[in-house]
Amino acid sequence: MAICNANPEIWRQLQPRQKDEIYDVSLRILREIGVRVGSASARKRLGSNGARVCGEVVYITDEMVSSALKTSPSVFKIYRTTGEEAMLLDGRSVYFGSGTDSVKYLDPFNGGITPCNRESVLVMSMLTEMLPNIDFIDAVGMISDIDTRLGSRFAFSIALANTTKVLNFCADTAESYKDIIQLAADFSGGSENLKKKPFLFGYSEPVSPLFHSGDGCDKLDVCARAGVPVVYMPYCMRGGTAPITFGGAMVQSMAEILSGLVIHQSCVPGAPFIMGCMPSVFDMKTTVGAYGAAEFHHGVLVSSEMADYFGLPFYGTGGTTDAGTLDFQAGAESMMCFMSSMAGKINFVHDVGTLCHNVVLSPEFLVMCNDMIDNLRIFKQKINFNYEDYRFELIRETGPSGHYLTHDDTLTNFKKIKYSKFFTRDVSYETPNNMAEKLRKETQKLIKNFVPPSYSEAQIEAIKSAEKCWRKSAS
Known part of the structure; x- marks a missing residue:
């Protein structure tokens, strides 16, 4: 259930002059430095539209960027798998998303950390369906108990079978994108039905600095031709894959996003595009890209202001942490990034419920984050006393x-007044909260009481048929 941002101006960071300047420097990067484009077909389209192409490096004109911003829709809708409207991407509503899988999984029954598998995907899909403040799920495909070539497709099909909420898919190849979208079309009763009421959106990204891989471009093309919305999101690390300065990371990221938009719109003008940005820091002590750093979430907030400036929906990050376990650090960092995510014009907040810089999925953390989001709704309410x-x-x-x-x-x-299941207000300081135990019991209860969606026989058969076809192609 979305949180509507009644007062998005509260935490504004950039002055109009600064937004103009970031845009101007980004355009200069595209004009004078260019971007590397790994797709021959994308380079050909860009050249036909006015870009200068020198090998794989493409120099994009200001006019091409301006045209792409004009054709890309500022407002559009995404639906539940059952056809009801789920999301209005208008710059005011905030939607939160979990993940189906990551590298590791924190088991809520025995407390052990194991590689993600199909059971992990099933559990995360169940919880997404049952938790009222989780609006979508990321199907990625890092599944250990299936052929790696099929992981992303099965992450999607398992999630589709077990939740009616919006699905965000990220697959290994453009061919996997085609298979996932074909399943979605068959599930919807045809490609035209899916175009009218898309219940999924894709994810692709450049490789910082300033490289659009061939596969990344192909993923944009597949989504554009199918009429399926797609996120394009650079994840850069300041001091590693971006300049150490905040301004340098911002203009490089904006150049990557805008050139990605030009590639996308050159394929199908008017296709739905979602801007994302993860300008994090490269931790020189640990060599990780930090997910809990204040600089990271401040960068996401500022990037959302640029998305508003461009007239594009924005895909952000929240409910995540660098902590390896569900501890004080996890609570503090997740609350910080929730607050910063809700302060701007962010439409999507992804990675909710992930530990250890998105390496470990925690069902219990997801349940905790659902409760935190509920508490934070008050900050989005419009104050209108009579x-x-x-x-x-x-x-x-x-x-x-x-x-x-x-x-x-x-x-x-x-x-x-909001009364949390997990946060205590007991009078005595001697009364232990046992929050971890409460979260574990609630998570186990939700999983045990799950009732799968009531899909038609044709829809269930579409999923089974696709999985059978994928297995056959892999063998």
Whole structure:
């Protein structure tokens, strides 16, 4: 269930002049430095549209960027698998997403960390379906108990069978993209039905600095031709794959995004495009790209302002941490990134429920994040008091040194306050919270009580048929 941003101006970081300057420097990068494009067909299209092509390096004109920004839709909808509207991407609503799989999985029943497998995908799909504040799921495909060539496709099909919520897919190759979209079309009753009511969106990315791989370009093309929305999201590390300065990382990322948009729109003008950006830091102590760093989430917030400036929906990150276990650090970092994600014009917040810089999926962490998101809704509410809300006569009636504890107004309304299942407000400091135990029990309860979606026989057969076909092709 989306959180509507009633007051998106609260945490604005950039002045109009700064946005203009970032855009201008990004355009200069594209004009004078260029980007490397690994796809011959994309280079050919770009050359036909006015770019200068020198081998694999393409120099893109300001006019090409301006044209792509004009044709890319600013507002569009994504649907549930059952056909109901799920998302209105208008720059005001925020949607949160979990993942099906990562490299490792923290088992909520025995506490062990194991490689992700099909059972992990199933559990994360179940929880996504049941948790009211989780709106979509990322199907990635790092599954250890199946042929690696099939991982991304099976991550998608298992998720599709077990949740009616929006699916974000990220596959290994453009061919896998085609197979996933074909399954979605068969599930929807045809390609035209899927175009009218897409329930999925893709994910592709450049390789920083300034390289659009052939496969990355092909993934953009596949989604554009199918009418399926797609995220294009650079993940750079300041001091590693981007300049160490915040400004340098920003203009490089914007150049990568805008050139990706030009490639996408040159394939099918008007195809739905979602801007993403992960300008993180390269931790020189550990050599990781930090997911919990304040600089990272500040960069995501600022990037969302540039997306608003460009008139593009934005895909951000939150509910994640560099902590390896569900501990104090995980709670602090996830709350920080939730707050920064909700402060800007961010449409999607992905990676919710991931530990150790997105290496470990934790169902219990996802359940905790669902509760945290519920608490944070109050910060998005519009304050619109009417005179009755001030309770002037009630204050007069109670008078100095009185109390409101037994008044009918209190008894009628006190349950409107949020009471968490997991966060305690016990009077005694000697009473242990045992939050970890509460989360484990709630997670286990949700998994055990899961009821799969009621899909038609034709839809179930579409999933089974696709999986059978994929297995056959791999053998």
